Amino acid sequence: MRVRTLKVIIFCVLFEMCGSGVYALNLLGPPTAELKQGQFEVGIEHAYSRFGMDFDFTNGTGPMPDFGKSRMKMNAICGRFAYGINETVEGFASVGQAGIVNTEHQRLDVDGTIYGGGAKITLQEYYLVKWGVLVQANIVRTDGTWFRPHWFADWYGDAEMNFYQIIAAGGANYKLSEYAYIYGGPFCYYLDGEQEYEELWPISGFIEKYDLRNKSIFGYYVGFNSLVANDMALGFEYQRTSHDNMAACGVAWKF
Numbered sequence: 001m002r003v004r005t006l007k008v009i010i011f012c013v014l015f016e017m018c019g020s021g022v023y024a025l026n027l028l029g030p031p032t033a034e035l036k037q038g039q040f041e042v043g044i045e046h047a048y049s050r051f052g053m054d055f056d057f058t059n060g061t062g063p064m065p066d067f068g069k070s071r072m073k074m075n076a077i078c079g080r081f082a083y084g085i086n087e088t089v090e091g092f093a094s095v096g097q098a099g100i101v102n103t104e105h106q107r108l109d110v111d112g113t114i115y116g117g118g119a120k121i122t123l124q125e126y127y128l129v130k131w132g133v134l135v136q137a138n139i140v141r142t143d144g145t146w147f148r149p150h151w152f153a154d155w156y157g158d159a160e161m162n163f164y165q166i167i168a169a170g171g172a173n174y175k176l177s178e179y180a181y182i183y184g185g186p187f188c189y190y191l192d193g194e195q196e197y198e199e200l201w202p203i204s205g206f207i208e209k210y211d212l213r214n215k216s217i218f219g220y221y222v223g224f225n226s227l228v229a230n231d232m233a234l235g236f237e238y239q240r241t242s243h244d245n246m247a248a249c250g251v252a253w254k255f
Contacts, residue, residue, distance in 0.1 A: 026076055026094075026114070027237050027248035028221055030183040031171040032122040032132035035084030035254065043080045043252025045094075045235075049073070052215040052243035055195065060208035074100045076114050080252070085119075093117035098140055100161060110144030110161050118167075128175040136167045146197055157200040163193020163212050169221065184222035187239075189214065216241035231255060 026047045035041055050073050078096025085091055095115040102108035116138030124131045140163055147156040171185015191214035199206040219241030227233050231254045239246040 026078070026138060026246070027235075027250060028134060028136065028167065028169055028187070028223075028239070029120075029235065029237070030132075030173045030181070030223065030225065031120060031134045031169055031185055032130040032173045032183075033084065033088055033090035033120045034173075035082060035090050037084050037086045039084040039254060041080075041082040041092075041252050041254045043250050044077070045080055045248060045250030045252075046075070046077045047246055047248035048075050049239075049244065049246035051245075053191075054213040054215055055210040056213065058194075058209045058211055061206050072100055072102055072108075074098060078114060080250070088122040090120045091117070092119070094138075098142060100140075100142060107147045108144070108159055108161075109146075110142035110159055112140065112142030114138060114140045130173040130175075131171070132173065133168070133170045136169075137164065138167075139164045140193075153202040155199065155201065157204075158198045160196045161193065161212070162195075163191055165189055165191040165214070171221075178227075180224070180226040182222070182224050184220065186218065186220050188218050190217070215243040219244065 026049070027045045050071065052071055076096055076098040078094045080092060080094040082090055082092035093115075094117065095113070097111065098114040099111040100108065101110075116136060118134060118136030120132060120134040122130055122132045140161070142162070143158070143160045145156065146159040147154065149155075167187055167189040169185060169187035171183060173181055173183040175181045191212065193212040195210045195212055197208045197210075219239060221237060221239040223235060223237035225233055225235040233252050233254075235250045235252070237246075237248045239248075
């Protein structure tokens with residue numbers, strides 16, 4: 001029964017990952033170091049987020065749509081590598097593919113690479129609860145197309161979106177059993193970047209550039225992690241700010 005349940009869980013997770021395509025929030029994981037000194041962990045994770053950005057116009061060369069503020073949807077699937085530096089400090093890095101779309105009146109569709117890294121530190125452990133902090137930085141580089149309908153002639157062209165983010169989080173990790181724990185806490189994050197639109201129709205050559213800023217600074221996250229086989233764990237996480245939502249899942253192996 002346990003083997004069958006495990007197979008069903010793994011199938012559902014992989015199906016959800018593959019079916020959603022290939023994030024500005026991504027999976028944080030527990031805020032505490034969970035690896036022993038010298039231990040490695042590799043995994044794959046998928047995140048889906050809806051987030052808001054402020055677009056600040058910087059310069060342009062011709063008549064084009066005013067892109068202004070925008071709501072985005074992002075899917076990312078990443079490989080993750082972590083290493084236990086000592087019993088209380090863990091370092092990690094990730095790389096993967098990201099796709100961003102905007103379904104408002106200016107339709108944006110870009111995809112590219114997301115990569116980053118960070119560290120987790122366990123500050124205190126008492127009975128079933130561990131307290132810690134984490135810092136994570138990510139860089140996203142994408143390109144694609146944009147389209148905006150118009151009664152006279154539809155606008156379209158090429159687009160680039162590049163940004164980085166820094167996240168600082170704290171919180172607790174509560175042990176439910178020998179095989180599972182829950183975690184959560186507050187976080188703050190900063191995002192900065194640039195977006196460029198080049199018009200190809202009805203007049204080619206015009207370019208507009210915008211500075212990107214995050215609309216929210218503070219939020220919270222909660223997650224669940226369970227060991228389902230020898231050294232294999234499944235994790236699920238949810239994040240929220242006043243303008244952003246993110247849901248993620250992942251599978252990882254320790255060795």
